[in-house]
Amino acid sequence: MTTLTQPPQESFRLSQLLYDTRYRSLTIQVVAFILLMAFFWWLIANTVANLEALGKDFDFGFLGQRAGYDINQTLIPYTSGATHARAALVGILNTLLVAFMGCILATVIGVIAGVLRLSKNWLVARLMTIYVEGFRNVPLLLWIIAIFALMTESTPQPRDFREGGGASLLFDWVAITNRGVYVPAPNWGDGAGVMIAVFVASLVGIWAWRRFARQRLESRGQLLPVMRVSLALFFIPTLIVYFAFAAITGGREQAIVAAGATEQSSLADFAQSQSGLNVCLIPGSAASLNLERRLMADDLNYNAVPFTDEQGALAGFQSGDCNVVSLPSADAGPYIANGGFEGQPAVLSDTILRGNPVEFERPVLGGFNFEGGIHLRNSLIALWLALSLYTGAFIAEIVRSGILSVNKGQSEAAFALGLRPNRVMNLVILPQALRVIVPPLISQYLNLTKNSSLAIAVGYMDVRSTLGGISINQTGRELEGMLLMALFYLLLSLLISGLLNIYNASIKLKER
């Protein structure tokens, strides 16, 4: 006979909060939470008291005010009359630009240096060791200002590029001066849109082909040529489109129409008859580039009046904003017959070509400086190179350790199967090494992005210089400005690590 005895009713005692493991963790957390809240309350109360004492408030309204300062590198239109928010956006884009360029170059340098450091060639391996140790053990800031000093002190001045000055353009296209690097700028002609669309489509095609080849390899063990097809896809369709458009529209003639000119006189004669040439141009278009080349070939001084499209330029010519414009020869007659001009326009005897889908504008030495082309400031170049070389040294070590982490037996087995060395690399070593390489690589990209805030050392106008520098100084809103800037960096970091973690998850070993 058994009697069920009720277990003694446990009464809750206060000491259980400390000595019973069921409750203790809860106690600790509650205490921690209270302490934390007290700390935050203390911070906020202090901040409020300090702001009151200074007569300030906490207000993001300053973002809408006029900034009133210039920024020397703007990727989007910006004037000193724009708002602080716009200035911050310009800074953000500049930060993203240098971070993006840096990540690409650092990866290239790092992979090459990491592979070469493992090379059997004694000399190359030693050189790469010197590179890696040298950059890893010296502060990045020192490298940035050293490269900046190299760019400004040891490069020729623009006037040295005059005849007999001793300096010459690199490959006749790139000018490296102490004021920055000038590279050719692309100008887009007819068919540029199609060409770019085809290029993007072929990039998608390369991606699809690689995916298809990988699936084929895994499902049927069939090896398809990836590298050759990718290269072909990269170049051939775009080049075909380019040459097609160049053959069809590139040779078309553009008439030059001038206001108040005698019919069929030359451009030079017209220029002599006028006090000055005002030319309606569309910056970045191939036809306008050809017109400018024509004007420069005749040594004519002219004023460029910029428009965004051909319609605008023609309307501007009609209302007298300029006295020279160019348009396709076939359209010139009807356009003049339309009437409604300030001075009677006439077609000049000189013609220009409409231009290929893309034509490059060379930097040319103007008065005191280079004109035309894209001007990359020394601050950008120095920051970019220093960040890339510095991060590249770290990436080199990551790549090296990744390759070394693959067991030697793997490559020996692959060779025993009769694979050729590049197949061994592509099919056996790299896929395994990548799993080791990618996670630390992500954190290097993050480091590079954060290190780009060292732009302050060379005066590159990144987000710290605009929002976190001049805007704060002008408005006295340290708290708000720093908060926004910290938030930007935080979001950027989380975004990059989030995206790359997704990529990492896709390539990592699928374990059951």
Place this chain on the structure above:
Amino acid sequence: MSDTHAQTVRFVRDSMIEPQEPPISETGVIRWVRENLFSGWLNILLTVVSLAVIYFALSHLLPWFLQMVWNAGSLSECREIRNERYGPDAASACFAVIRERWHQLLFGFYPVEAYWRAVLGFVVFLAGMSPVLFTSLPRKLLWASAATPFVCYALFWGGSIWGPVATALGFAIGAGAYSLGFRAGGKLAASIAAIVVPILYWLFLAGPLARALTGIAPIGLPFIPSDDFGGFMLSTIIGLSAILLSLPLGILLALGRQSHLFIINKVSIGFIEIIRGVPLIVWLFTASLLLNYFLPPGTNFDLMLRVIIMATLFSSAYIAEVVRGGLAALPSGQYEGADSLGLDYWQSMRLIILPQALKISIPGIVNTFIGLFKDTTLVVFIGLLDPIGLSNSIRATTEWNGIYWELFVFIGVLFFICCFSMSRYSIYLERKLQRENR
């Protein structure tokens, strides 16, 4: 069948051939060169390119370096001496600037007559840390290590020695409170007492005590304010303080992030991610611009101390991630084993988990320290005079206007020596601690 073979063979050698010397191309230097430098067309290409790079670098650097000028008062004097000796267009390094200003690059505006204090301070520091760094030294010496920070403070900043003594006393009081509390109310009460009593002591008693002792026996070196600190000394003090302080904080954060306690876990994650997501330079600006907002009105404390605090918090977040990697790498059997032995949380961490996890994380920890030490150069942007800031101010003087590379080389070599020796030490430590597969 066997003799058919004998008939087909005309000649059978019945003695061994004397071993011959290997061909000349397979021995010595020639073989090494052939195998390491010229073993294929790619290798030959690489060798040629490297030789070209080396030639290019040396042809520019060697003349500059070898034709150096050591005795000059200004850059123009340097140029004159160069013109006399090597001709007007010769490349010549003007290391006279280092000879003139090395004391500034090393010590900033620290008073000249007190240089011995700085040097002695670093010697004391290295000597004090050696029992920690090298386990072959007697363990009793660790007590001397514990006293080192206070001795170093008294040497670098000076002032009455009773300040550091009174501060150090707080730790002794904490230890006393622990043992008293242990006897009175068990472990928990002891831990709380060990934290609360010293804090109360530092807040309310330490100051008056130090003042009273100074009034009775005014011993001490002349006080030197932080504003006079500069150069490599400043970088080293900031770097080493932050390194020492961030390691324990980082370990605590890593444990917090691994913890099962919800609030502790989330707070640790938030702290680590926020600190790591924002560049150090933004934190430094926060320290110099914003810290006054967060502290009670009227408080104002040393910029250098603020920088040390910020650098400590910054690197502790990175250390925490490195240590977390080490903790995660341990097989769960270690945790379970510790539990089954009946150890409580702190005992199992101290005796079983952390020794192994820290060993795994040594390379990462040292890398973080090297990064932190290099990042101390960023303090130039908030107005502290680190070597780079001083190189700018040297360049701003009329004598040395336009001198770049000599200063950069000097600063770079100093940092290289420090960082490189740190990385070598980590390799030494890794080798020494390696237990398996010897």
